[in-house]
Amino acid sequence: MKQLFLSMLILIGLSFQTINTFAQARDFTAVRAGVYFDQPLRDWDGFGFNYVESAHFVNSELGPERTQQWWKEVHPGEKTFTQEYGGFSLLDEKEKQEIVELVFGKDGLKPGIVKMFLDAKHQTEPGGAFDHETTTSHMREFVRAGLKITRARGADLEIITTLYGPPGYITIQKADRGRDLDPEMKEDLALYMIDWVKFLKEKDGLPVKYLSLHNEGEDWHRWTQDGYTDRGNHDFNLYWPPEQVNEFLKYMPKMFKKYGLEGVGITNGEPSNWYRFTGWGLGDFIADDKEAVDNLALLTSHGFYRGTYGAWFGEHNSYPSDILRALKPELHTWVTSTSWAEMDASFVKQIHGNIYTSKVNAIIPWAGIQRPTHWIGGDPNPGNAIQVNENGNYEVRKGYYFYKQASRAGQPGMKVARTFAMNSEIAVIGFAKAETDNPDAFIVVNLAKGKKNVSVELSGTKSKEFEAFRTVDAADYEADRYKNIGTFKLKDGAVDIEMLPGSVVTFFGK
Amino acid sequence: MKKLTSFGVLMLICIITLAQYPVIKGVDIKVKFDQKIRDWDGFGFNYVETAQTPDYNEFKQEYGGFSLLDENEKAEVIDLVFGEDGLKVGLVKMFYDPFHQTEPGGAYDHETTTKYMREFVRMGLAKTLEWGGGLNIITTLYGPPAYMTLQKKIRGRDMDPAHKGDMADYLISWVKFLREKEKFPVNYVSLHNEGEDWERWPWDGEDPNIGHGHDYNMYWRPELVNEMMVLTRKKLDDAGLKNVGVTPGENTNWYRFSYWGYADAIASDKKAIQAIGLITSHGFFSGKYENRWFGDHNCMGTELIREKKPELHAWVTSTSWSKMDTKNIKEMHDNIYSARVNGIIPWAGIQRPVQWVGGDPNPGSAFTVNEDGSYVIRRGYYFYKQITRPGQPGSKVCRTLSNDTQVPVIAFAKGTSDSEDAFIITNMSENWKKPCVITITGTGASSFKAFRTNEAETEKFKEIGTFNVENGVLFYEAPVGSVTTFFAQ
Numbered sequence: 001m002k003q004l005f006l007s008m009l010i011l012i013g014l015s016f017q018t019i020n021t022f023a024q025a026r027d028f029t030a031v032r033a034g035v036y037f038d039q040p041l042r043d044w045d046g047f048g049f050n051y052v053e054s055a056h057f058v059n060s061e062l063g064p065e066r067t068q069q070w071w072k073e074v075h076p077g078e079k080t081f082t083q084e085y086g087g088f089s090l091l092d093e094k095e096k097q098e099i100v101e102l103v104f105g106k107d108g109l110k111p112g113i114v115k116m117f118l119d120a121k122h123q124t125e126p127g128g129a130f131d132h133e134t135t136t137s138h139m140r141e142f143v144r145a146g147l148k149i150t151r152a153r154g155a156d157l158e159i160i161t162t163l164y165g166p167p168g169y170i171t172i173q174k175a176d177r178g179r180d181l182d183p184e185m186k187e188d189l190a191l192y193m194i195d196w197v198k199f200l201k202e203k204d205g206l207p208v209k210y211l212s213l214h215n216e217g218e219d220w221h222r223w224t225q226d227g228y229t230d231r232g233n234h235d236f237n238l239y240w241p242p243e244q245v246n247e248f249l250k251y252m253p254k255m256f257k258k259y260g261l262e263g264v265g266i267t268n269g270e271p272s273n274w275y276r277f278t279g280w281g282l283g284d285f286i287a288d289d290k291e292a293v294d295n296l297a298l299l300t301s302h303g304f305y306r307g308t309y310g311a312w313f314g315e316h317n318s319y320p321s322d323i324l325r326a327l328k329p330e331l332h333t334w335v336t337s338t339s340w341a342e343m344d345a346s347f348v349k350q351i352h353g354n355i356y357t358s359k360v361n362a363i364i365p366w367a368g369i370q371r372p373t374h375w376i377g378g379d380p381n382p383g384n385a386i387q388v389n390e391n392g393n394y395e396v397r398k399g400y401y402f403y404k405q406a407s408r409a410g411q412p413g414m415k416v417a418r419t420f421a422m423n424s425e426i427a428v429i430g431f432a433k434a435e436t437d438n439p440d441a442f443i444v445v446n447l448a449k450g451k452k453n454v455s456v457e458l459s460g461t462k463s464k465e466f467e468a469f470r471t472v473d474a475a476d477y478e479a480d481r482y483k484n485i486g487t488f489k490l491k492d493g494a495v496d497i498e499m500l501p502g503s504v505v506t507f508f509g510k
Numbered sequence: 511m512k513k514l515t516s517f518g519v520l521m522l523i524c525i526i527t528l529a530q531y532p533v534i535k536g537v538d539i540k541v542k543f544d545q546k547i548r549d550w551d552g553f554g555f556n557y558v559e560t561a562q563t564p565d566y567n568e569f570k571q572e573y574g575g576f577s578l579l580d581e582n583e584k585a586e587v588i589d590l591v592f593g594e595d596g597l598k599v600g601l602v603k604m605f606y607d608p609f610h611q612t613e614p615g616g617a618y619d620h621e622t623t624t625k626y627m628r629e630f631v632r633m634g635l636a637k638t639l640e641w642g643g644g645l646n647i648i649t650t651l652y653g654p655p656a657y658m659t660l661q662k663k664i665r666g667r668d669m670d671p672a673h674k675g676d677m678a679d680y681l682i683s684w685v686k687f688l689r690e691k692e693k694f695p696v697n698y699v700s701l702h703n704e705g706e707d708w709e710r711w712p713w714d715g716e717d718p719n720i721g722h723g724h725d726y727n728m729y730w731r732p733e734l735v736n737e738m739m740v741l742t743r744k745k746l747d748d749a750g751l752k753n754v755g756v757t758p759g760e761n762t763n764w765y766r767f768s769y770w771g772y773a774d775a776i777a778s779d780k781k782a783i784q785a786i787g788l789i790t791s792h793g794f795f796s797g798k799y800e801n802r803w804f805g806d807h808n809c810m811g812t813e814l815i816r817e818k819k820p821e822l823h824a825w826v827t828s829t830s831w832s833k834m835d836t837k838n839i840k841e842m843h844d845n846i847y848s849a850r851v852n853g854i855i856p857w858a859g860i861q862r863p864v865q866w867v868g869g870d871p872n873p874g875s876a877f878t879v880n881e882d883g884s885y886v887i888r889r890g891y892y893f894y895k896q897i898t899r900p901g902q903p904g905s906k907v908c909r910t911l912s913n914d915t916q917v918p919v920i921a922f923a924k925g926t927s928d929s930e931d932a933f934i935i936t937n938m939s940e941n942w943k944k945p946c947v948i949t950i951t952g953t954g955a956s957s958f959k960a961f962r963t964n965e966a967e968t969e970k971f972k973e974i975g976t977f978n979v980e981n982g983v984l985f986y987e988a989p990v991g992s993v994t995t996f997f998a999q
Contacts, residue, residue, distance in 0.1 A: 024729070028713040034771065172532070180532050220534055220913065227532070279847070279918065281540060281911025307797020307806070309837045309938055313915050315797070315806055317848055322813075346799045356769065357808055420771035422708065424804045427769075447799050 024422070025455035030496065033421035035430035035442045038460025040415035041359075044431060045158065045332060046112025047407035048364030049103055049385075051086045051142045054119040054135040055164065055235040056376045057176040058083050062232030067377040070233075074373045087371030087388025088138035095394060096145070099369065099386055102396065104146040106153045109385070109404050112412035113158050114143055115336055115364045116206075117215070118196045120165040120176070120236045126188050132199040140204055142369075147206060155412070160300070160336060160364075161200065162212040162270060163193055165236025172227065179220075179227035179239045190248075190255045197264055210298050212336065213248050214240045214269035218276055221311075233377030240269055242285035249292040265297020270336045273304045273314025274358050283320030293327050303335035303354040303363065304381075316357035332361040340365055340383025343399030344473045345502045347383070348445045351406050352427040355416055365403065369394075401471040401481040405504040409441035417442070417460075426454055426499070432461075439463065439509035446499035449474070456507075457494045463509025464490050474502035536945030536985070537914040541933045543923045544952025545909040550922055551646060551823060552600025552903035553894070554855030555591055555634070555876075559627040560607040561652065561725040562867045564664050564718075566623055575862030575879025576626040583885060584633065587860065587877060590887065592637040597876070597895050600903035602631055602645050603827055603855045604696075605652045605703070606684050608664055608726055613657055614676050620687040628692060630860075635694065642928070646903065648790070648827060648855075649688065650700040650760060651681060653726030665718035667711040667729045674738065678745040685746070685754055698788050699746070700827065701738055702759035705730035706766055709802070723868030730759055732775035736782040743785035755787020760827045763805025764812075764849045767791040773811025783818045793826035793845040793854065794872075807841075807848035823852035831856055831874025834890030835965050836938045838874070839993050842897055843918040843936070846907055856894070860885075892963040892970040896993040899961075900932030908933075908952075917944050917988065923952070924998075931955060931998040937988035948984040955998030958984065965991030 025032035060071045060079045075081055088096055102108045121135045133140075143159070150157050170185040170192070171178025181189065193211055200206045217240030224230050227239075245268055252266045268286055271277040286292050299321060306314045321333045335354050341347040354360050369386040370379060385400035410416075410431045417430030417440075425448040431441050440461040446452050466488045472480040477500050488495045488507065497505055557576075563569040576584060590596045609623045621628075635645050658673040658680070659666025669677070681699050688694040708729045711719050720726075730738075735758050742756045758776060761767040776782045789812050796803045812824045826845050832838040845851050860877040861870060876891035897920060904927035910919040921933035931953040937944045957978045962969045969992070976999060977984050988994060 024708045024731070028708065028715060032771070036774075218913065225534065275915060276913075279911070279915065280913040284909065284911060307799070307804075309797075309840050309916075311914075311916050311939075313797075315844070315848060318810075319848075349799050353806075357806070357810060418774065420769055420774060422706070422770045423802060424765060424769075425799075425802045448802070 025494070026453065026496065030453035030455040031421060031423040031426050032457070033426060033428050033444070033454050034419060034457040034459070035428060036418040036459050037430065037432040037440050039418040040432050040434065041418055042416040043332065043361055044410050044412070044414045044416050045334065045362035046412035047109070047403070047410055048113030048115060048362060049109065049111045049146070049368045050115040050337065050364050050366065051139045051369060052117060052367040053086050053139040054083050054121065055085055055117070056083060056232065057120070057229070057236070058376065059232050062230060063377065064231060067231065067233045070377045081374070083374050084138055085367065085371055085374045086138055086142065086369050087374070087394070088142055090371065090388055090390065090392045091394060092392070099394065100142070100145040100149055102386070102400070103368070104149040109400070109407040110155070110411065111407055112155070113160065113334070113362055113364055114146065116143060116159060116161045116200070117164040118161055118193060120167050122196060123167050123192055125169055126185070130195050130199070132196055143206060144204055157207055159200070159206055159208045160210040160212055160267070160334070161197060161208055162215050162336065164215050165238050166192060171238065175228060177229040177234065177236060179223040181238060181244060186251070190252060193252070194255055194259050194261060197261055198259065208264060210265045210267050211252065212267040212269055212300050213245060214238060216272045216302065217269055218271045218280060218282060242282050245269055245282070246285060246289045246292040249286070249295045253295045266295060267298045267300040268296060269300065271301050273302055273306070274317040274320070275314045277301045278317045278319040283323055287323045287327060293324065296324070296328070296331065299324055299331055299333040300336045303338040303350070303358060303360070305339070305350045305353060316353035318357060318359040321359050333359065334362040334364065335360050336364050337366045338363060339381050340399045343383045343397060343402060345402070345445050345447050345504055347399065347402050348406055348443065348504050349427050349447055352429050352445065355429060356419070398471070398473055398479070398481070402504055404482050405443055405469065405471055405506045409443055409506050409508070411436060411438045414438055421454070423452065426452055428456065433509070441506060441508045443504060443506045444497060444499060445504050446501065449501050451501060452499045453496065454499050455494045455496050458490065459493075461509055465510040466495055466507035467510055468497070468505050468507045470500070470503055470505045472500050472503040474500060477501065536947045537912060537917050539917070539919055539935070539946050539948040540911040541919065541921045541948060541950045542909040542952055543921065543931050543950070546906035546923055546925075547909050548850065548907040549823065549852055550901055550903070550905045550907050550925070551825065551853035553597070553898040553901050554601025554603060554853060555597065555599045555859045556603040556828065556855050556857065557627045557630040557860060558605060558858040560609065560623040561605070562720065564720045566609050571865055572626055573858065573862055573865045574626055574630060574860050575865070575885070576630055578862065578879055578881065578883045579885060580883065587885065588630070588633045588637050590891070591859070591876070592634040594641040597891070597898040598643065598902060599898055600643070600646055601825070601853050601855050602634065602647045604631060604647060604649045604688070606649050606681070608653045608655045610684060611655050611680060614673065618683050618687070620684055631694060632692060644903070645695055647688070647694050647696045648698040648700055648757070648825070649684065649696055650703050650827065652703050653728050654680065659728065661715060661718060663718045665720040665724070665726055667715045667718070669728060669734060674741060677738065678742045681742055682745050682749050682751065685751060686749065696754060698755045698757050699742065700757040700759055700790050701735060701742070702728060702730045704762045704792065705759055706761045706770055706772060721867065732771045735759055735772060736775055736779045739785040740781045756785055757788045757790040758786060759790065761791045763794045763796070764791055764808040765805045768808045768811035773814045777814045777818055783815070786815070786819065786822065789815060789822055789824035790827045791824075793829035793841070793849060793851070795830070795841050795844065807844035809848060809850040812850055824850065825853040825855065826851050827855050828857045829854060830872045831890045834874045834888060834893055836893070836936050836991055836993055838890070839893055839897060839934070839936045840918050840938055843920050846920060889963070889967055889970070893993055895971050896961065896963050896995045897934055900929055900934060900995055900997065902927035902929040905929055914944060917946065929997070932996060934993060934995045935986065935988050936993045937990060939990055941990060943990055944988045946986045946988055948986060949982055950979055950984060951982065953998055955979065957999040958996035959999055960994050960996045962992055962994045964989060
């Protein structure tokens with residue numbers, strides 16, 4: 001009898017264990033997810049910010065009908081204007097300080113990286129004088145102020161500067177925004193970039209670490225067949241055939257050395273998206289040239305995502321990083337521009353795709369502060385963190401808060417941690433503290449139109465409690481903006497959270 | 511004399527007839543037969559017979575439609591799929607439905623619900639052997655018998671742990687039947703068909719949710735996949751089936767395989783790594799984040815496991831025919847080059863639409879069988895043929911480049927196959943024909959014979975002539991909405 005009783009107890013126990021072992025999280029009431037802080041995938045260099053000042057050759061004569069219409073509506077009667085897309089020129093000192101705090105301050109986004117463009121107007125003729133100030137004063141003011149605040153809180157910035165486009169004289173077309181590099185002007189182009197880097201480092205004291213060769217320069221479709229610009233809404237550019245990229249990867253480090261910039265690394269420029277970098281063969285060209293690989297200091301690409309097939313299709317893809325890291329394992333990869341999407345949860349999902357599928361070490365979104373009337377034809381990527389209006393006001397947009405959910409969790413020096421989530425509308429991003437003073441942190445994204453219970457299993461963290469912050473963008477729900485929603489305790493090795501529709505929640509270990 | 515740099519050479523190539531500016535003559539395409547990146551096991555075909563019926567006696571489902579065709583028609587279809595001038599598929603997928611056994615240790619009936627599928631494969635195998643080819647068959651557990659589930663119902667959600675051994679025996683009995691009775695070259699057994707999707711049942715698990723659209727299924731947690739791979743491997747070995755490999759089942763898409771924890775679970779379990787014989791997943795693509803069906807062509811899971819077992823091949827065991835157009839071939843391109851697979855089997859290649867309860871959510875196919883006993887060869891057949899003929903078993907996937915996203919390129923080197931070096935140019939554009947400057951390396955061929963299919967349906971794998979390679983370059987203008995396959999002469 002006693003034995004029978006014992007057997008029954010064991011059976012009851014087994015049946016309980018059976019149900020628990022085979023159930024989805026919390027007995028089919030929650031999405032099972034996980035963060036393995038003990039499985040670091042990659043170094044994390046940080047999130048970034050990009051202030052865009054001068055981006056076009058401003059000319060109302062050029063452009064398709066819709067651009068002409070834009071001129072009539074936004075700049076009636078004007079044939080030209082002094083472009084200042086970031087909008088600092090409209091703000092007073094107090095407003096500027098507020099924005100710099102919002103971005104770089106201890107309670108702000110806390111980016112670790114800044115991108116600065118080198119526009120096409122710093123020199124007009126071979127050997128001519130450089131004017132690095134006129135078209136960059138507000139961008140540099142922004143970065144100088146940001147660096148100061150960043151250093152004041154004990155951190156630092158890494159700056160990448162990207163050739164947006166060269167002066168017309170450097171092109172074969174000898175025209176503004178000509179398509180092709182004149183081979184005779186190769187050294188002039190190198191000096192154009194070098195003088196700018198020296199200026200930033202020596203005059204402004206900015207920690208420029210990388211020089212990037214181009215901004216979407218792979219796209220040979222953006223000119224007329226004979227190489228001229230027929231649309232004024234195109235931003236600066238130059239066509240960079242893969243062979244030309246390699247040529248400059250090998251050439252620039254010698255020039256850096258010659259001009260005392262040994263500490264500056266060269267990158268391959270920035271294709272429009274990871275698919276182009278992969279399928280267009282740009283990664284292969286570099287990998288096939290040992291000297292180019294040896295000289296490559298950082299791999300860069302834009303990470304714009306488009307999931308429908310067509311000319312702009314762009315998936316997240318790690319192929320270039322994979323083949324180049326096979327040759328140079330220490331190579332880091334940065335996304336140097338990516339969309340703010342709808343400034344919602346899908347924006348953070350794109351960040352997830354860039355981190356986990358494209359395998360990057362850092363992300364800098366497209367222009368974080370924008371003055372809409374100063375992008376000719378209207379910015380095709382109008383999302384941002386902050387918008388400056390023509391009346392001198394600024395607006396902190398929801399993109400700021402969604403970005404903050406990611407940027408504060410992923411501080412420079414942390415490690416990307418492996419994650420999973422058994423529902424494709426839920427994405428999880430994890431950052432392990434590694435050697436930094438930051439806490440282990442993870443981000444849960446809910447893309448769905450409905451609530452989702454999520455149970456996040458954690459391993460490899462010492463934290464037993466997590467402080468959580470939430471941003472929400474969904475009809476019928478309060479618009480939380482990086483709102484502290486309390487402390488969550490580990491239960492059975494997992495943190496349980498009811499995710500509101502269109503929400504992102506960031507958890508910081510305590 | 512100054513050293514002529516590669517940049518200088520480039521400029522010389524671009525500057526045609528001393529023009530003032532470099533003239534871009536078209537899309538720059540490179541086909542590198544000398545850069546073989548992966549073994550290719552072939553393209554496949556899947557005949558689906560019994561998929562949804564909760565009670566076979568009440569509804570004898572026969573989705574493939576062979577039961578409606580006369581012998582002449584069946585022979586025609588077989589010739590179109592397996593014949594020397596047909597698709598020449600190398601892979602076949604055969605489902606294993608839940609009606610082969612009703613109780614633990616009970617007798618097996620492997621015939622009643624599989625008659626037409628087996629007839630199709632039997633005829634296909636004979637046809638393939640006739641021209642000297644061979645087939646590689648994978649069989650997939652669609653769903654287990656009711657008694658193996660906790661719910662004790664057909665399409666019950668949860669595995670009853672008391673019946674794990676019965677399930678492994680169930681798999682092995684079918685494999686032995688196919689190999690010994692039918693003499694089919696079954697080389698892989700796959701544990702499930704989209705069994706990762708725990709949301710296809712009400713969350714209390716009571717209702718099997720069958721009879722109004724869902725096909726067979728069971729929920730497979732990552733831990734269960736590992737456990738059953740190990741157990742099935744052992745039982746296969748014990749049954750003398752050491753050459754039959756176990757696969758981890760087939761998630762709905764590569765994203766789920768990579769990021770739902772399945773690949774991680776396998777990669778972190780030494781016994782599972784030892785047991786796995788082939789990576790399998792469905793390759794359905796949905797690029798938008800708008801709902802839970804998002805699925806990109808993602809190689810993260812495959813690469814994670816290949817780190818532990820580099821020789822592993824990966825197959826797509828189901829993928830959409832989409833709109834049976836150029837974009838469908840782009841999906842194939844992305845399964846090959848982004849998901850990094852070694853074989854592709856699309857979803858049901860021959861379909862009898864009225865027999866899918868609720869209407870098939872993937873209605874593209876190569877053939878449709880009508881209720882009047884006729885059949886239709888759809889344009890999906892011809893677009894598929896553009897890739898199946900060059901991608902024969904034993905060929906090698908080669909690296910390709912194209913600096914136009916609307917013009918993806920696939921290439922297969924001959925390898926040990928009976929095909930030739932071949933490449934496929936797709937133009938997805940609806941508006942622009944695409945002049946292509948195709949630089950070809952690593953082949954001895956000086957000319958290529960080309961065949962084309964277009965969305966206008968005026969060309970169906972039509973021979974369009976021979977193109978010469980001059981100085982390593984082949985010039986070709988790809989019409990809008992077309993796929994062109996070039997075979998080395």
